[in-house]
Amino acid sequence: MPGADKRAAAIFDVDGVRAAVTGAASGLGFAMAEVLALNGARVSLLDANESLLEAAVKELADQGAIVTGEILDVADPVAVDRAFAAIAERDGGLDAVFANAGISRGAGIIVEEGKVENADRDAYQQVIDVNLNGVLWTVQAAARIMRAQKHGRIIATASTAGLSTEAFCGYGYIAAKGGVVNLVRQAALDLARDNVLVNGIAPGPFYTRIGGPSGADPEVVEYWSSTVPLGRMAEPSELQGVVLLLAAPRASTFVTGAIIPVDGGTLIGPPISAFSRPTAGFVR
Numbered sequence: 001m002p003g004a005d006k007r008a009a010a011i012f013d014v015d016g017v018r019a020a021v022t023g024a025a026s027g028l029g030f031a032m033a034e035v036l037a038l039n040g041a042r043v044s045l046l047d048a049n050e051s052l053l054e055a056a057v058k059e060l061a062d063q064g065a066i067v068t069g070e071i072l073d074v075a076d077p078v079a080v081d082r083a084f085a086a087i088a089e090r091d092g093g094l095d096a097v098f099a100n101a102g103i104s105r106g107a108g109i110i111v112e113e114g115k116v117e118n119a120d121r122d123a124y125q126q127v128i129d130v131n132l133n134g135v136l137w138t139v140q141a142a143a144r145i146m147r148a149q150k151h152g153r154i155i156a157t158a159s160t161a162g163l164s165t166e167a168f169c170g171y172g173y174i175a176a177k178g179g180v181v182n183l184v185r186q187a188a189l190d191l192a193r194d195n196v197l198v199n200g201i202a203p204g205p206f207y208t209r210i211g212g213p214s215g216a217d218p219e220v221v222e223y224w225s226s227t228v229p230l231g232r233m234a235e236p237s238e239l240q241g242v243v244l245l246l247a248a249p250r251a252s253t254f255v256t257g258a259i260i261p262v263d264g265g266t267l268i269g270p271p272i273s274a275f276s277r278p279t280a281g282f283v284r
């Protein structure tokens with residue numbers, strides 16, 4: 001019975017859950033796979049980067065987790081279908097799928113080459129292929145399995161850049177993440193009567209590999225930190241509570257079509273420090 005045991009450990013229990021995470025070899029995807037696997041889920045890590053994937057699987061397997069790794073390019077719908085069908089066949093079903101793989105390409109509008117007139121078409125197309133189409137192919141493959149088994153959780157990684165503007169991001173990224181937000185809502189409606197819950201996570205700035213080597217650049221860190229009311233970027237582990245909330249069969253059983261920000265307050269507006277000091281006229 002859902003909720004029969006009211007202890008937090010029971011509500012957030014993912015022991016035995018069959019889960020798959022795309023983009024699981026690094027950053028947020030690895031944090032998702034890690035929290036699921038180290039709490040007893042059987043996790044398939046899917047990623048396009050073979051060496052990173054091998055290292056990620058080894059790191060979790062060395063801690064006793066039940067994990068496997070599959071090379072997958074989420075932009076290839078045939079490969080996505082094949083990979084997910086094989087996982088479900090091997091494990092006898094699939095309970096939770098994280099459509100997380102993503103890239104960032106194309107300059108933001110804060111620089112000349114990122115302005116709309118100059119937006120690079122190849123970069124735009126690459127980002128749409130992975131960050132938007134890749135999510136749809138993943139949701140589609142998951143739905144083919146989950147609708148038939150009449151249960152499942154699908155969680156897509158959107159971004160604050162899908163719910164608001166972000167001057168540092170390129171057009172492909174903004175468009176793809178905006179698309180993911182409404183794709184999640186549409187799929188949630190589509191799958192609701194089959195007990196498949198579809199939700200999104202909207203992260204703010206996290207320390208991952210997505211920005212390339214410049215990710216750790218102090219100027220970049222300072223920029224991102226200045227956009228966050230909590231005043232800093234986040235570690236991938238700070239996403240893990242929400243991952244358990246959305247994936248655990250007894251948690252969030254009445255949550256679908258939601259986009260949950262994990263953003264240090266970014267979406268509530270610019271930090272107070274972004275405004276200049278009020279003049280005497282504002283102070284009453």
Ligand SMILES: NC(=O)c1ccc[n+]([C@@H]2O[C@H](COP(=O)([O-])OP(=O)(O)OC[C@H]3O[C@@H](n4cnc5c(N)ncnc54)[C@H](O)[C@@H]3O)[C@@H](O)[C@H]2O)c1
Nearest residue numbers: 023026027028048049073074101102159205206208209210
């Ligand atoms: N880091 C952030 O600040 C941030 C903020 C908001 C949203 N996100 C989103 O989080 C998700 C994960 O990104 P991250 O920040 O952890 O970056 P990351 O680069 O550390 O990890 C992304 C992983 O996805 C894999 N990948 C890339 N293209 C792929 C493809 N075509 N098929 C399969 N795997 C592929 C990469 O090999 C890598 O392992 C992305 O969707 C990203 O847009 C990140």
